[in-house]
Amino acid sequence: MTKLLAILIDGSIYAAWVFLMGLGMTLIYGVMKILNIAHGSLYALGAYMSVSLIGFYYATGSFPPMLGYAMLPLAAIAVGLIAGLLIERGVLRFMYGRDEVVMLLVTYSIFLILEDAAKLIWGVDPYFAYQPYGLLGTVEILDLIYPVYDFLLIAISLCCAVFVWWGLNKTRVGKLLIAVIHDREMSMAFGINVKLFFTVTFVIGAAFGALGGAVTAPKVSVVPGLGVEVIVLAFAVVVIGGLGSIEGAMIGSAIVGIVRAAAVHILPEVELFVIYGVMALVLAFKPHGLFAGPEVRKI
Amino acid sequence: MNTSKDNTLRTLSIGLILVLIFGFVATDWLRFLVQMSLATFLVVLGVMLQMRAGLVSFGQGLFYCLGAYVAGMAGYFWGITDVFLLLLAGTAACLLLSVVLGFLLVRYRGIFYANFSLALSMILYGLLVKAEILGSTDGFNVPHSTFLGFAPEGETLKITIFVLTSVIVYLVAVVLHRYLSSTYGYMGDAIRQNELRVEYLGASVRSLIHKVYVIAAAISGIGGVLTAISVGHVDPDLAYWTTSGEFVFVALLSGTANVIAPIVGTFLLELLRTYAFEYAPYTWQMILGVTMLLVILFLPGGIWSIGAERRTEN
Numbered sequence: 313m314t315k316l317l318a319i320l321i322d323g324s325i326y327a328a329w330v331f332l333m334g335l336g337m338t339l340i341y342g343v344m345k346i347l348n349i350a351h352g353s354l355y356a357l358g359a360y361m362s363v364s365l366i367g368f369y370y371a372t373g374s375f376p377p378m379l380g381y382a383m384l385p386l387a388a389i390a391v392g393l394i395a396g397l398l399i400e401r402g403v404l405r406f407m408y409g410r411d412e413v414v415m416l417l418v419t420y421s422i423f424l425i426l427e428d429a430a431k432l433i434w435g436v437d438p439y440f441a442y443q444p445y446g447l448l449g450t451v452e453i454l455d456l457i458y459p460v461y462d463f464l465l466i467a468i469s470l471c472c473a474v475f476v477w478w479g480l481n482k483t484r485v486g487k488l489l490i491a492v493i494h495d496r497e498m499s500m501a502f503g504i505n506v507k508l509f510f511t512v513t514f515v516i517g518a519a520f521g522a523l524g525g526a527v528t529a530p531k532v533s534v535v536p537g538l539g540v541e542v543i544v545l546a547f548a549v550v551v552i553g554g555l556g557s558i559e560g561a562m563i564g565s566a567i568v569g570i571v572r573a574a575a576v577h578i579l580p581e582v583e584l585f586v587i588y589g590v591m592a593l594v595l596a597f598k599p600h601g602l603f604a605g606p607e608v609r610k611i
Numbered sequence: 612m613n614t615s616k617d618n619t620l621r622t623l624s625i626g627l628i629l630v631l632i633f634g635f636v637a638t639d640w641l642r643f644l645v646q647m648s649l650a651t652f653l654v655v656l657g658v659m660l661q662m663r664a665g666l667v668s669f670g671q672g673l674f675y676c677l678g679a680y681v682a683g684m685a686g687y688f689w690g691i692t693d694v695f696l697l698l699l700a701g702t703a704a705c706l707l708l709s710v711v712l713g714f715l716l717v718r719y720r721g722i723f724y725a726n727f728s729l730a731l732s733m734i735l736y737g738l739l740v741k742a743e744i745l746g747s748t749d750g751f752n753v754p755h756s757t758f759l760g761f762a763p764e765g766e767t768l769k770i771t772i773f774v775l776t777s778v779i780v781y782l783v784a785v786v787l788h789r790y791l792s793s794t795y796g797y798m799g800d801a802i803r804q805n806e807l808r809v810e811y812l813g814a815s816v817r818s819l820i821h822k823v824y825v826i827a828a829a830i831s832g833i834g835g836v837l838t839a840i841s842v843g844h845v846d847p848d849l850a851y852w853t854t855s856g857e858f859v860f861v862a863l864l865s866g867t868a869n870v871i872a873p874i875v876g877t878f879l880l881e882l883l884r885t886y887a888f889e890y891a892p893y894t895w896q897m898i899l900g901v902t903m904l905l906v907i908l909f910l911p912g913g914i915w916s917i918g919a920e921r922r923t924e925n
Contacts, residue, residue, distance in 0.1 A: 347722050403904065412722050413667045417863060418907055420856060424900030431893040544733055544852055551726050584737030591730040596715050599723055 318456055319573045325462045327569025328469035329528065333542060334549035334561040335472060336520030342493050342556030343513040345412055349419040350399065351521045352543030353426030357395055358522025359529040359538055360434045362387035366441035366530070380444055387526040392519025395426070400514040408510070423543070431536050438533040445530040465527055472520065476558055489513070493556070548591040554601025563602060619788055622871060627781040634773045644885060646773050646841050648878040649780045651675075651858070653834030655873040656787060657827035658862040663791075664823050665803030666720065670728030671858050673735050674705045674828040676850035678835025680739070683845040686754040694756045694775060698836050705832030706825060713821040720806075732850050739847035750846025753839050776837050783830055788870045790826070799823060860899060864906055866913020876914065 337351045365383040369375060399422055407418050448460035480486040491499045492509050500506050525538070532538075549568055553560025568587055575586045582589075594602060630649075634642050654675045661668050678701035685691040685700050712731060719727050740748050755768060763771050790796050798819055801809045806816050839845050848854060857880070865876030880899075887895030910916055 347726075406908065413665075413725065414907060416667065416669075416722055416725060417859065418904065420859070421900040421903035421907070424896045424903070428894050428897035428900075432897075436893070540853060544729065547726060547729065551730070555722075581741045582737075584740055585734055586737075588730045588733040588737055592727065592734060595719075595723070595727045595730060599719060 314454055314456065315577055317454055319570065319577050321453070321456065321458065322576065323566075323570035323573035324466055325569070326572055327565040328466040329524065330545055330549050330568055331469050331561060331565035332472060332520060332524035332527070333546035334553070334565050335476065335558070336517035336524070337546050338550045338553070338556055338558060338561040339476070339520070340514060340517035341550065342558075343489065344404075344408075344510055346404070346415045346419060347412065347547075347555070348517070349416065349543060350422040350426055351419075351517075351546055352539030352541075353423050353430070354391060354395055354518050354521035354539075355525035355528075355542050355546075356430055356534075356536075356539035357391045357426065358388050358525030359532075359534045360430055360439065360525075361391050361522065362526035362529040363439040363441040363534050364434070365390075366443060367439070370443050377443070377447060380447070384444070384526045385523065388519050388523035391522035391526075392515050395522070396515035396518030397511070399518070400511050404514070405507075405510075423539075427536070427539070434534075436536050438535045439529075440533055441530050443530070461530065468523075468527060472523070473558070473562060480558070545587065548587050551591055551601055552594045554598075554603035557601070557603040560601055560603030619869060619871060620785060623781060623784055623788070626871075626874075627777060630777050631774060634770065634777065639769070642769070642773055643841070644881050645878065646776050647838070648874070648881045649776050650834050650837035650841055651861075651881075652874050652877040653780060653783055653837070654831040655858050655861045655865070655877055656784070656870060657831040657834070658858045659865075659867045659870075659873055660787070660791075660799070660823055660827045660830070662862055663796075663803065663867045664799040664820060666820065666823075667725045667859060668728040668827070668855070669725045669852060669859060670730070670732030670855050671827070671831050672850045672852070672855040673728070673732035674709065674831035675835040675838070675854065675858075676732070676735055676739070676845075676847070677708060678702065678705055678832030679839035679845045679849050680745070680835075681832075682836040682839040683751060683753040684745070686756075687751055690754075692754055692757045692762075693760075694758050694772075694840060697756070697840065698779070698833060701836035701839075702829050702832045705828045705835075709825045709828030710821075713824045716824055717817040717820045729852050729855070732855055733852060736847050736850040736852075739850065746846070748847060750844060753843050753845060755843075756840050772840055776841065779833065779837065783833060784870050784874075787826075787830070791870065795819070795822065860903055863903065864913055866910075866915030868912060868915045872913060872915035 333351065333355060336354075337348055340346055340348050340351075362384055365387050366380060369380050369383050370377070403418065403422060404415075407415060410418075445459060445461045448464065450457050450459050451463070452458075478486075480490060488499070488504055489509055491502075492504060492506055496506055524542070545568070549564040550561055551564070552567055553562070553564030567590060571586050571590055572583060575583045630645065633645065637645070654671055657674070658668055658671050661671075681701045681704045682697040685697055691697065691700070716724065716727060739745060739750075745751060755762075755764075756772065758771060758775070761771075791799075798809060798814060801812075802816055802819060809816050809819075835849065838849075861873055861876040861880055864880075865872040883895060883898070887898075891898065906913060
């Protein structure tokens with residue numbers, strides 16, 4: 313019973329974490345048809361930015377400690393704006409209209425560049441920003457002790473999901489965006505500024521990736537190579553759910569989270585393997601993921 | 612057309628002789644560098660073969676790693692050290708796995724092919740990382756090789772492995788070149804350009820892609836075995852997606868027009884990697900990334916396409 317509960321809670325925490333990654337990735341793919349390998353680097357940059365800001369905030373010592381949490385979204389927005397704009401305006405816009413596979417290779421080269429950019433800016437020593445993690449204390453659920461911060465993570469993740477759902481379905485801009493997703497040329501003909509939508513989407517997607525890193529930073533030591541592992545996890549999530557589908561990313565991260573937590577508690581040897589196992593299994597039976605609609609063939 | 616075909620075989624043969632002479636005079640580390648380039652060159656050839664059919668594999672490390680591990684395990688657990696048996700075992704394992712997986716993969720194109728191959732290689736990685744009997748993340752050492760009963764030591768062993776690697780890579784390159792200039796080889800190109808037309812011409816795209824996948828896997832397996840023998844050590848990183856990414860990088864950089872193209876690219880990458888640790892430890896990946904972007908933007912045919920027009924005129 314306790315084990316089941318542990319699996320559920322651990323799974324939810326893990327799912328919340330990977331969802332943040334998958335969300336940005338699936339958003340960018342849905343709108344721009346770019347499977348962004350550089351998303352892992354944005355995650356790493358977000359983590360670095362957040363440790364720097366948190367370190368700076370608490371070093372001064374004169375601000376209220378609770379407001380330190382504001383540094384997390386701040387870091388994400390900063391990285392999204394700076395790195396997102398640099399990547400989209402500086403590189404991607406010259407590549408639009410190319411094959412999806414070429415775009416994959418383009419983002420792979422951006423990934424390589426950003427990996428070293430992080431090393432140049434922050435060096436190779438590990439960074440720590442434990443303050444936000446410890447500040448909230450722990451909570452006990454049926455003999456299981458969890459840091460409250462982990463639940464904050466779930467809350468943040470849910471907020472992001474609601475925000476994106478609301479943005480897409482309830483606002484004018486969101487509806488225009490859906491039009492762009494479905495038919496780029498037709499929306500252009502109707503006077504939608506598709507290029508602007510691309511830029512904005514990429515920045516928002518990048519910010520979600522960076523947020524994933526920013527909220528993780530207090531839990532881990534931030535070192536080079538942080539994003540390399542995350543990128544394939546995010547791949548797994550969006551591929552399981554269906555590329556470009558927000559609901560898919562949710563289901564995908566829930567599956568990945570629970571499966572991984574179950575593996576950790578029941579059979580630790582397969583921890584890494586199950587995630588990719590599930591991914592391969594889904595791909596084998598539903599090549600376009602669980603939630604992607606059928607592709608319309610256009611002439 | 613015919614003249615350029617003859618040129619390739621001649622260049623390959625001259626290259627083999629030069630490399631062999633080089634192996635006897637070069638310093639230890641330089642010889643090892645060339646040897647490693649030759650071994651990974653085979654994996655890049657596998658990636659390139661798929662690229663010619665328009666398929667990008669982000670998981671060629673699967674077969675690279677499988678070949679290396681099968682060779683390593685055969686020596687480690689069963690005491691098989693004969694290089695030819697190891698090559699046979701490694702290639703056979705890759706053939707078998709790729710024939711089975713091929714049935715799944717032939718249904719995918721574009722990024723889905725890339726994704727699926729990536730997932731498969733990460734499965735192997737995940738398995739190996741947790742396999743304590745195989746040394747988990749550290750991997751294990753591969754025992755010294757023997758050659759049909761001949762068991763050299765020290766310098767002789769190194770030279771023997773070098774000669775063997777060069778000759779095997781030469782043979783594979785020649786065979787692959789013959790394949791590429793055959794009808795099947797050209798059909799790969801046709802698939803990339805327009806799959807539908809190939810079907811209408813009466814060929815089965817799926818069985819062709821299956822063939823390409825299996826051949827690529829076998830070659831990569833040989834590369835893996837040679838790497839295991841050369842380095843004397845295997846670890847799960849061989850199957851990690853960044854390893855596969857490097858193969859894609861080299862294939863893209865070199866271009867897919869000719870089997871010789873990737874050998875230059877592989878050697879340059881190995882050289883860059885060696886010097887990078889000393890002179891540019893924090894910027895060498897950035898150099899790779901920028902190079903790759905420039906190649907995608909300005910040289911879609913890879914470095915090989917420089918001067919390609921002049922060559923065909925001759």
